[in-house]
Amino acid sequence: MPRSVSRGVVALLLSCALLLTATACNDDAQSASGAATPTASASFEQQKLAKTRFVANAGLAAGATYQWIVKPYRAGKFKKGADGRTFALVKAGLAGAFTYNRLKAAVNNAKGDPLLSKAVAPLSAGIESLKDLGTKLRKGEVGDADVGAFENVINSVKDAGRSAGAEVVDKVPSTSELGG
Numbered sequence: 318m319p320r321s322v323s324r325g326v327v328a329l330l331l332s333c334a335l336l337l338t339a340t341a342c343n344d345d346a347q348s349a350s351g352a353a354t355p356t357a358s359a360s361f362e363q364q365k366l367a368k369t370r371f372v373a374n375a376g377l378a379a380g381a382t383y384q385w386i387v388k389p390y391r392a393g394k395f396k397k398g399a400d401g402r403t404f405a406l407v408k409a410g411l412a413g414a415f416t417y418n419r420l421k422a423a424v425n426n427a428k429g430d431p432l433l434s435k436a437v438a439p440l441s442a443g444i445e446s447l448k449d450l451g452t453k454l455r456k457g458e459v460g461d462a463d464v465g466a467f468e469n470v471i472n473s474v475k476d477a478g479r480s481a482g483a484e485v486v487d488k489v490p491s492t493s494e495l496g497g
Contacts, residue, residue, distance in 0.1 A: 329360045332497065337378070339428065346440070360405075360468070367426050367430045367433070368429075368433055368482075370423075371423050371427050371430070371437075371490070372483050372484070375419070375420070375423040375475065375485040376475050376485050377488050378415070378423065378471065378474070379486075379487045380413040380488045381415050381416050381490050381495065382471050383471075383487055383489075384408050384465060384489045386409050386413060386467050387467065390391035391438025404458070406454060406456075406457050406482045409459070410452065410455025410456075411451070411455075411495040412451075413447065413450050413453075413454045413493055414451035415449030415453075415494070417444070417448055418453060420447070420470070420474065423437070423474065424437055424441060430481070430483075432482070433481040433483055435481075436477040436478070436481040437474070437477045439477075440470070440477060443470045444474075446466060446470070447470055450463055452468065
């Protein structure tokens with residue numbers, strides 16, 4: 318008899334979980350359709366969070382660029398015959414793709430803050446120019462101009478953030494964050 322009671326309890330718990338999930342999904346659908354209206358404090362918090370997210374994403378992009386692209390390039394790790402060249406190039410390629418991704422996210426975050434969006438808007442073309450440099454780095458076809466492009470875009474994003482009151486500080490992501 319205890320076995321049938323435990324099965325009943327499990328069935329009851331699963332039913333409740335499904336009911337709560339369905340109710341939560343229904344609430345999300347209603348709020349997405351426009352039934353809920355945002356308040357003034359919600360829009361203020363969105364702008365505040367937009368600036369914070371911009372700083373976090375731009376900081377990760379700047380840290381990855383410096384740690385895995387600029388620093389190894391200056392140390393000569395990308396030159397033919399250099400010790401650990403292949404590994405450095407693979408990491409640089411991942412860092413290039415990661416940097417591009419985080420900069421795109423930072424530009425999207427900047428859209429939530431009027432001052433920041435005006436400061437970052439002219440940088441979209443420069444960020445787009447980085448799109449294929451990750452692959453170029455991975456293949457070992459990198460030169461001064463490519464590394465300089467990363468540095469210039471990162472410095473421009475930092476300057477735009479500084480002018481809008483969002484100081485960007487380099488934050489080096491872990492190697493696992495690059496691949497994820």
